[in-house]
Amino acid sequence: MKTDTESHLRMTQRRKEGHEKKQAAADHEKGLLIVNTGNGKGKTTAAFGMAVRVLGHGMKLGVVQFIKGALHTSERDFLGAIAHCDFVTMGDGYTWNTQNREADMATARKGWNEARRMIESGEYRMVVLDELNTVLKYEYLPLDEVLDVLKARPAMLHVVVTGRHAPDALIELADLVTEMRLVKHPYREQGVKAQRGVEF
Amino acid sequence: MKTDTESHLRMTQRRKEGHEKKQAAADHEKGLLIVNTGNGKGKTTAAFGMAVRVLGHGMKLGVVQFIKGALHTSERDFLGAIAHCDFVTMGDGYTWNTQNREADMATARKGWNEARRMIESGEYRMVVLDELNTVLKYEYLPLDEVLDVLKARPAMLHVVVTGRHAPDALIELADLVTEMRLVKHPYREQGVKAQRGVEF
Structure with a gap:
């Protein structure tokens, strides 16, 4: 895309106007129900990226990890050490390791009890329910x-x-839904293993 | 999806086998070129979620934010305060605000000089180049x-x-590419404005 200075100026002016119009129309705040789903990478990490923003503002954050309890995760080490973050892990690892429904x-029930307490307490600005979609897909908790x-x-x-496979009714209820779509992955294509700092 | 205990066991066993097979085939580590693109939310936040993992492991992290320099971001407050993180912001905000190519x-050149120094130094385990795709799309830097x-x-x-609009040649070179696809967004559909902790 080649642009000379003048056409660039016209383009950026149009963009500025469009952006300002959108911002003017968006005039209120509310607590959002945000769903990150799809088969690509970035569902959990995007949640923790928002967590960083919440913590950076000094707001209180709650995290319940439903599936990854048995795995050591550096996000738990890092975020769990912060005073205004409550970080709870549940689960004995992925279901294909436990073999016990x-x-x-x-x-899942124990994790949900923690999540519910956080949600209903009114003390938090954000609560992250990591892998709850997976729990719902396997019907470990009643969706309703x-x-x-x-x-x-x-x-x-x-x-x-x-988590993958967000239920339709959850997507329906949500305010902000993103599908992380896998375009290219080094596990599959290059035989590269899960690495510290990237996957956990 | 209803599953009784026995069919659940069969399913989870199959999954476990598949997972183990994939893990066995993936046997080496390498530094990855990771691209988060698409029009959905989560490109930058997923990068910062990986940043949290890197920092949680005590590894050194570098961040260059190419476009958001003029905006106050709590991620900069939060991550920039950590000893093993170098966090640099460049740019006078979005191009539609500056109107000056x-x-x-x-x-962009100043930001790239910082990025290049970090990459070539050999001191970092991860370098995040936030919104570099946008810089490349506008040809503020030579792609080659x-x-x-x-x-x-x-x-x-x-x-x-x-950033949106990752160039084809970058996707070609990358190891791990995710497209964040917008399914539902409250700006557009509900007139909800950008909020602290979610967008910045």
């Missing part, structure tokens, strides 16, 4: 119960739900 | 020069490039 359901708690959340609370 | 190009530096990076350095 009843145990998975009990663990989860949706009811999310609907009744405090007006200014942002809730971020991550 | 020559100034944008000079700013950028690609040459990325190709010659240290073997274990991860570089993360974010």
